[in-house]
Amino acid sequence: MTTGFEKLAQDGAARLGVIRTPRGEVRTPAFMPVGTAATVKAMLPESVRETGADILLGNTYHLMLRPGAERVARLGGLHKFMNWERPILTDSGGFQVMSLAGLRKLTEEGVTFKSHIDGSKHMLSPESSMEIQRLLGSDIVMCFDECPALPAEREAIARSMRLSMRWAERSRAAFGVRPGHMLFGIMQGGLERDLREESAEALKAIGFDGYAIGGLAVGEGQAAMFDCLDYAPGFLPEDKPRYLMGVGKPDDIVGAVKRGVDMMDCVLPSRSGRTGQVFTRRGVVNIKNARHADDPRPLDEACSCPACRSYSRAYLHHVFRAQEMISGMLLTWHNLHYFQEIMQGMRAAIAEGRFAAWEAMFHAQRAEGDIPPL
Template identity: 85%
Template structure:
């Protein structure tokens, strides 16, 4: 059986490209992971997600443990079989959702007790329980259980949270055990404090992981502050292991993160925006609900090869969005995911060919043009 490994194939400045090998297939980096919260990327068939170019999906521990439950998924053959996705899956630890969604939570050294946002039932998540749930799901990449304070927070709160997360990281590693072909990623915390991030990275290196995430960003700090942190945070992590920036982001966030040494990202944005009529294209963002599109026979983007652009006009997409037809979510989500994967593919080639900076300049200039003029 193929074990889990990372082959860093080329760097250009701090941007990196490589391949993460897993028993379920290779993940080309930089990689964007569509989010399949409840064992589905909303409005998409798994084979359609694959057709956009995705090598790996993300599943949510918190949502799946509440329904249909990890135990049920395990009895039904694991998450891959359950959702008909035979390629790699990364599961988050549940920590972030507990902090952001659950009601009446109580945080202790042991873990977090909380009430489900679904039905108010009581649950406990600890490093050990998170590892057990992710083992039952059968995900290929497992995330440590951590605590993520919302920013802004004062330094003492950030430091205490980071130290707790590092103790939980050690417990996660212990509970994960020996699982050949599966990987456990540690999560760096420390807010926007460079020295706390360095302490966190050192603690994670000592424990030892197959990959490392930069956590605690994309929680309201803004792009400038996030990039400021990414100017040093990835470099504090091991060079020879994948680096994953959690929960990011908009296209220019993703490109900026790759420029700063990040290998993997995930975000609900392309799929959520597809459902709300927000469309990402080479020329920036457009809103399909605007009246300017109602008589426009042109595609969203004439250079795009996704089904929405190949087969449908802006006028049609405007109509089905306005009438709340399900095909609107399907086509716009497919387009957005296709566009995101296209960016990743272009970056991989640009880094390999040593022209990432030129590519990034062109990317930024093209987006700055804005959408085509109305008819």
């Protein structure tokens, strides 16, 4: 089976589509749960699939350090290793090197850095990132790039973006021809419209199976991110998937899809689940708050996830306070279920040409706030 993207419908800038891979189809708009170290924390792979996820994200940086890409390859590849037979996207490792690693040194060749785990020294380049991702066996491979934190001087953003474009060309060459696997380029350029356009033109000239919008959700705020997304997706090819990296909160996701984005990923639903923060259609609930201690009602009576179907707010409050593992499991499941419910709602709305009405309802429900205390 060949890989590819098909746009099925469009409503405004919002797009409905499907990414086809030998391991299955990915319905877009798609939210990808993050399986940092070959696991979505507190979830079984079967449970992640039950939430409606078609694809997971794995982290090149974390997996190269532990357990090692060669070991994963010897054990049958990442899909077999983590018991997830559907599509996997791996990031390039660039963002984690910049944000997590110690004593890093950036050159034209790549980045040398010390592991945040044990201080061991490593080198990542476009070529080594492509080789690590090949060993992992991911279906969608990301180019190696540099992701500068915002705010930054325009000159630094331009210099970084042009380095990433040279690395994109090297990534493309190193990736080679791999039937059944896709390579995505990553647009950079900060909040500068002309630099974003320059980056997009460079990537299109190289040619990729999909295109990511990188360098957002790094501290610039939602208004600035949306301003950029008002034009950035339009610089990318209409017939290829568009992936906004590292986003985000529910209203970030809806706003991105409204502006033409097809794919997103974020640690937020799983990380928040482990810290007692719950996303519902009526906004955010902090289960640690004392108001839930005697509340027999579910988190969200309209939700069909196990946390809402079988457990009360009082119980969820108790197990969180008692630091029981089931707390992170149930709250993560709920959050991932809700995020996938958002994606399904948007896909149906785009197909039926009622995205604006769906979006208005989404914001109106969230503005109501949580149910009143008993």
